[in-house]
Amino acid sequence: MAGLPGSGKSFFSEMLARRIGAVYLNSDQVRVEMQAGRKYSIEDKLAIYGRMVELASAAIEAGRDVVVDATFFHHTLREMFVRLATGYLVPLRVIGITADEALVRKRLSRPRRWSEADYGVYEAVRDQFEEIVMPHATLVSTDSNIESMLEQAIHYISA
Numbered sequence: 001m002a003g004l005p006g007s008g009k010s011f012f013s014e015m016l017a018r019r020i021g022a023v024y025l026n027s028d029q030v031r032v033e034m035q036a037g038r039k040y041s042i043e044d045k046l047a048i049y050g051r052m053v054e055l056a057s058a059a060i061e062a063g064r065d066v067v068v069d070a071t072f073f074h075h076t077l078r079e080m081f082v083r084l085a086t087g088y089l090v091p092l093r094v095i096g097i098t099a100d101e102a103l104v105r106k107r108l109s110r111p112r113r114w115s116e117a118d119y120g121v122y123e124a125v126r127d128q129f130e131e132i133v134m135p136h137a138t139l140v141s142t143d144s145n146i147e148s149m150l151e152q153a154i155h156y157i158s159a
Contacts, residue, residue, distance in 0.1 A: 002072035003097035008141030027070035
């Protein structure tokens with residue numbers, strides 16, 4: 001799952017992982033476990049995504065599907081998981097999550113379980129976000145369409 005902070009990707013990703021029985025990996029949770037709070041440099045992100053690759057590798061080796069939840073704002077971060085999937089000969093499905101900016105602002109004004117990203121982080125990531133050029137689906141998050149999003153995602157990953 002790729003998308004900006006506040007897009008709803010974490011809420012959605014966790015629900016999708018539960019629905020399909022997959023391992024759920026969240027970059028914010030890994031950031032906390034690595035004690036890398038408020039560190040958003042590319043070097044910090046590479047370390048966090050590198051740890052997520054390790055965790056995903058272990059899950060794949062155990063025969064599990066994995067839902068990886070992160071901004072994936074830069075192609076370098078996406079390519080880490082392309083290489084992982086290619087190396088294990090497993091399919092990779094990329095889903096981008098978007099939301100209306102007013103809704104994002106509202107979501108980011110409330111505390112969230114793992115993420116400390118605020119609207120300033122949203123703006124910084126938005127300004128650096130590289131278009132996803134590989135095959136992918138895009139889902140638009142609202143406060144009332146989670147079931148529809150789950151159906152769309154399951155259809156996409158099953159194809």
